[in-house]
Amino acid sequence: MRPVWELATAYFTTEGIATGDFDGDGKTDVAIAMGDNRAALLVLRGLGTGEFAAPIILPPLSPSPGVSDGTTSLAVGDVNGDGRDDIIVVCFGLTNQLLVRLSTGAGFADPVSIVLPSPVDVALGDLDGDGKLDVVASNIDSGTVSLLRGHGDGSFAPPVNIPMGPEPVSLAVADFDGDGLADIAVTSLADHAIRVLLNGRSGTGQ
Numbered sequence: 258m259r260p261v262w263e264l265a266t267a268y269f270t271t272e273g274i275a276t277g278d279f280d281g282d283g284k285t286d287v288a289i290a291m292g293d294n295r296a297a298l299l300v301l302r303g304l305g306t307g308e309f310a311a312p313i314i315l316p317p318l319s320p321s322p323g324v325s326d327g328t329t330s331l332a333v334g335d336v337n338g339d340g341r342d343d344i345i346v347v348c349f350g351l352t353n354q355l356l357v358r359l360s361t362g363a364g365f366a367d368p369v370s371i372v373l374p375s376p377v378d379v380a381l382g383d384l385d386g387d388g389k390l391d392v393v394a395s396n397i398d399s400g401t402v403s404l405l406r407g408h409g410d411g412s413f414a415p416p417v418n419i420p421m422g423p424e425p426v427s428l429a430v431a432d433f434d435g436d437g438l439a440d441i442a443v444t445s446l447a448d449h450a451i452r453v454l455l456n457g458r459s460g461t462g463q
Contacts, residue, residue, distance in 0.1 A: 262308040264301075268293045277333035277342030279360040288344050290331040294319070297326050298346065298358070300365075315358065315365060319351065327351035334381040334390045337411035345392060347376045355379060355394060359411045373416060374399035382430035382439030384456060393441055395425040402428065402441060402454070421454065423447035 270292035279286045284303040289312075291297060297317040301309035317326040330347040337343065341360040346368075348354050353375055356368040375398035384391040389409040394416075395402050400423050403416040424447035433440040438456040445452065 261306075264309070264312070266299065266312065268296050268299065272328050273330045275331055275333040275344075277344075279342050279344075279365075281339075281341040281362075286342075288331060288333060290328045290346060292325055292328050293317075294325045297328050297356075298331070298344065300344075313364070318356070318368065318370075324351065326356070327353075329376075330378045332379045332381045332392070336381070336390045336407055336409075338389075338409055343411065345379050345381065347379045347394065349375060349377045349397070355392065355405075357411060357413075369412075371405065371413065371416070373403050374401060374418065376403065377426055378428050380428050380430040380441075384430075384439050386438050391439070393428060393430055395421070395428045395443055397424050397426055397446065400425065402443060419454065422450060422452050425452070 268291050272292045273290040275288050276285050284305040286303045287301045289299040296314045298315040299312040301312050319326055326348040327350045329349045332345045333342050335342050343360050344358040346356040355371040358368045359366045374396040376394040377397045379394045381390045389407040391407045392405040401418040402421045403418050405413040405416050407413055421443050422445050425443040426446045428443045430439045440456050441454040443452050
């Protein structure tokens with residue numbers, strides 16, 4: 258391993274990083290979630306050499322100058338099937354919402370807001386086996402996870418909120434039981450448990 262590239266920015270409070278191909282050029286790009294009142298996301302286009310172009314700045318949506326969106330996390334995947342990865346951003350506390358940011362040939366479309374109880378983390382996976390990405394978000398204050406079935410066009414069905422123990426925080430989505438459907442694992446800030454929700458039935462482990 259050897260360092261090949263470094264970029265200093267004027268922004269602070271990095272809340273997460275994820276990779277994807279946002280422009281469909283076959284090169285890996287990077288998206289960084291920011292808890293900053295000047296930038297909600299930084300998107301860096303990959304050059305295919307281990308280096309990146311100057312960041313594209315996606316500003317916060319807060320109507321109050323100097324106030325951030327409360328960004329805490331992000332997930333990346335192609336939610337509308339156009340061959341370009343899109344970004345789902347979590348905003349906690351100030352607005353309690355997910356922001357769906359679809360990538361287009363001309364950049365990112367205006368974000369679409371989905372209000373949730375108290376989201377802090379988000380992940381993507383195919384929960385119903387229809388080949389379309391669905392969204393899972395953990396709600397720390399309500400002790401639930403929200404499931405949003407994807408329609409395959411970048412839109413989602415209304416959230417279904419499922420109890421998941423006290424103060425769920427970080428989550429992961431994968432097929433844990435080999436049935437071809439995505440399951441959910443969540444960590445708890447309150448009791449330090451790891452809980453697993455299997456598709457079609459629930460289970461708990463720690």
